[in-house]
Amino acid sequence: MKIFDTMAKKKRVFIPKEKGKVKLYVCGPTVYNYFHIGNARPFVFFDVVRRFFLYRDYEVTFVQNLTDIDDKIIAQAQKEGVDISQINQKYIQAFFDDTKALNIMPADENPKATEYISQMIKFLQELQEKGYAYESGGDLYFEVSKVADYGKLSGKKLEDLRAGARVEVNSAKKHPADFTLWKASKPGEPSWQSPWGAGRPGWHSECVVMSRDLLGESFDIHGGGIDLIFPHHENEIAQAEALSGERFVNFWMHNGFLNIQGQKMSKSLNNFFTARDILKKYDADVIRLFFLSKHYRTTIDFNEKIMHETKVAYENFLSALRSVDYSAKRQEIDSCGLLEEDVATFVIAMEDDFNTAKALAVLFGLAKLAKKQSASREIRYQAAATLVELGKVLGFFADLENQLKSVASESKMDGMEQKLLQLLLDYRNFAKSEKNWALADKIRDDLQNLGLRVVDTKDGSKIES
RNA sequence: GGCGACAUCGCCAAGUGGUAAGGCAAGGGUCUGCAAAAUCCUCAUCCCCAGUUCGAAUCUGGGUGUCGCCUCCA
Numbered sequence: 001m002k003i004f005d006t007m008a009k010k011k012r013v014f015i016p017k018e019k020g021k022v023k024l025y026v027c028g029p030t031v032y033n034y035f036h037i038g039n040a041r042p043f044v045f046f047d048v049v050r051r052f053f054l055y056r057d058y059e060v061t062f063v064q065n066l067t068d069i070d071d072k073i074i075a076q077a078q079k080e081g082v083d084i085s086q087i088n089q090k091y092i093q094a095f096f097d098d099t100k101a102l103n104i105m106p107a108d109e110n111p112k113a114t115e116y117i118s119q120m121i122k123f124l125q126e127l128q129e130k131g132y133a134y135e136s137g138g139d140l141y142f143e144v145s146k147v148a149d150y151g152k153l154s155g156k157k158l159e160d161l162r163a164g165a166r167v168e169v170n171s172a173k174k175h176p177a178d179f180t181l182w183k184a185s186k187p188g189e190p191s192w193q194s195p196w197g198a199g200r201p202g203w204h205s206e207c208v209v210m211s212r213d214l215l216g217e218s219f220d221i222h223g224g225g226i227d228l229i230f231p232h233h234e235n236e237i238a239q240a241e242a243l244s245g246e247r248f249v250n251f252w253m254h255n256g257f258l259n260i261q262g263q264k265m266s267k268s269l270n271n272f273f274t275a276r277d278i279l280k281k282y283d284a285d286v287i288r289l290f291f292l293s294k295h296y297r298t299t300i301d302f303n304e305k306i307m308h309e310t311k312v313a314y315e316n317f318l319s320a321l322r323s324v325d326y327s328a329k330r331q332e333i334d335s336c337g338l339l340e341e342d343v344a345t346f347v348i349a350m351e352d353d354f355n356t357a358k359a360l361a362v363l364f365g366l367a368k369l370a371k372k373q374s375a376s377r378e379i380r381y382q383a384a385a386t387l388v389e390l391g392k393v394l395g396f397f398a399d400l401e402n403q404l405k406s407v408a409s410e411s412k413m414d415g416m417e418q419k420l421l422q423l424l425l426d427y428r429n430f431a432k433s434e435k436n437w438a439l440a441d442k443i444r445d446d447l448q449n450l451g452l453r454v455v456d457t458k459d460g461s462k463i464e465s
Numbered sequence: 466g467g468c469g470a471c472a473u474c475g476c477c478a479a480g481u482g483g484u485a486a487g488g489c490a491a492g493g494g495u496c497u498g499c500a501a502a503a504u505c506c507u508c509a510u511c512c513c514c515a516g517u518u519c520g521a522a523u524c525u526g527g528g529u530g531u532c533g534c535c536u537c538c539a
Contacts, residue, residue, distance in 0.1 A: 039538095154468080305477090309476080313488045319503085361487035362487090365486090456500085
């Protein structure tokens, strides 16, 4: 198993600190809004990471925090004219609902920042006692120059940061790169009492304290978006290692960004799509396939065309399973064994830094084989069984039973509508038997105009959505 | 200004020294009253230049282009 480690800037062989166990921490959302399709990428990807480890019989502890105290939350509360706790409640629930809809396994722990205030204060006190923190203007700052190897994750040097035109000069700080550990609160803002006065903790301390508590001072994998490398993760390292003197995290994993039609997502461009909106249009598995068809570290572009293509591509899986009548013969198929060679190819791809794109090629190959009329029934069944098995490792097919039911539109009709539709189809079949092609085609065209596509199969006429 | 990433068929995308996976689209065949669906088949020498090597999409140098971070944005 090889994983690309941002710190080493290369793939390294993954060896868990404790044999057979993986401790994984992924930065979670700040709960001030519905999360968008870009946020969904790390959620889905690290879900796959976790599922793969589980598949390989590791015992996985997966922690994802919820940032429930932050400037953005305060701003959102003012905007919606409600209390901060209501904002938190609303969007935490939305987070759980949306991740569930995306078939993302619930984390083992979802610690909230506000539940860790006292531990954070204790942690910051320790930093201050050891000389890594200083007070200035009511705030507490971390002094980056006290850490010899500050910048080792992002590859930045302190001198460069000082020279950087974009680092704002803040006279309260000793060095422009020093970051806030404790922020004094303004009147009306939520605050907690601390040795430095009433205020709230800085974001960078949150993940450190929670991961130390739940996973220990040093753990296997810490993940998040590529934008978190600096300053967030850099600052986590500085704090954690200042106290423990131990390597904080063994592997740093960062997923690439998602653009919308070639442009960065931004509120000013109004190209924000929430995950829940996308889910109205595309099946969770299609969204998942979209993410996994490209390597996780690259930038990915989201647009209608690619989503449509992905949807069509996904149909390959379903049509393959329909072709062996998977819903009806599930037991028989599942018990006929797997194509071990394909399983091995899949595992090799996944063990190479989670090469999901390559792993997917195995699934498409299996789909093709399951459909292949000229192959033996046994081979086709095995291909189907393997497809389902491996697809589930990637988090697909949670709702397979329903997906395999075709004729989606019929379910939306009430009894009378269905009867009338059947009547029309009967008339059309009558016209066909009379070789009245003009009438038959007119009925088909008219139904098409109503959004009902008539398809003639050897078992009779059917409606497809 | 500092640091870094990427450039593979019309589109998406694997491939890190041994002769280009996969998906979409497209073209052709079968099937069909027609259409759709289904099914079978076909479809690239890897941004440019120079070099290393028996051999490079894969390594080195240069060029061009696109993008990211340096702002508590995944």
